[in-house]
Amino acid sequence: MRILGLDYGDRKIGVAVSDAFGWTAQGLEVIIRRNDEDDMRRLETLVKEHEVEAIVLGLPKNMNGSIGPRGEISMSFAETLKQSFGLPVHLWDERLSTVSAERTLIEADVSRKKRRQVVDKMAATIILQTYLDYQSRR
Template sequence: MRILGLDYGDRKIGVAVSDAFGWTAQGLEVIVRTSEEKVLKRLETIVKDHEVEAIVLGLPKNMNGTVGPRGEISISFAETLRQSLGLPVHLWDERLSTVSAERTLLEADVSRKKRRQVVDKMAATIILQTYLDYQSRR
């Protein structure tokens, strides 16, 4: 069962997909948000092409665990995905996923320009991988 991981940002959406066994996450692409219609159409294509059966959407929480305005936007987007794609959408705590992605890219000595291009995809990969790891331990 393949699972799609999403890092939903103001301007970009990082996309990752699991392998068929649900063991590992691989970064797929970054979708630039121009309109919700185009985003949903692209996600629908990805879901079909990769035979995705579920979606994990990063839920940005405050450090104290509460959900702020950004989290509310993600919750709303999760509902839009459920209705549009007809798939289960799991909200997953994404605190520090982008920070972790940035740190990994810095340690790999990736240039600032390239980091900007891949950080969202890498954050989606981290979100999805932590979800997969959690599921495998259950």
């Protein structure tokens, strides 16, 4: 069962996918957002291409656990994904995923320019991997 992981932002959508067993997450790409229609068309292509059966969408929460405006936007996007693809969409706490991705890239000595190009994909990978790890422990 392949699962798609998404880090949904104002300008970019980081995308990751699990292996067929749902054990590991691999970064796929970063979608540069142009308009909702193009974004959904690209996601639909990825869902079909990778035979995705579920989606994990990062839910940005405030550090105190509350949901702010950015979280509400993600929740609305989750509903759009459910209606568009007819797949289960799991909202997953993404607090500090981008910070963690950035830190990992810095430790790997990736240049600032390169980091900007891949940080969203890496954040999606972290979101998906933490979800997969949690599911495997249940």
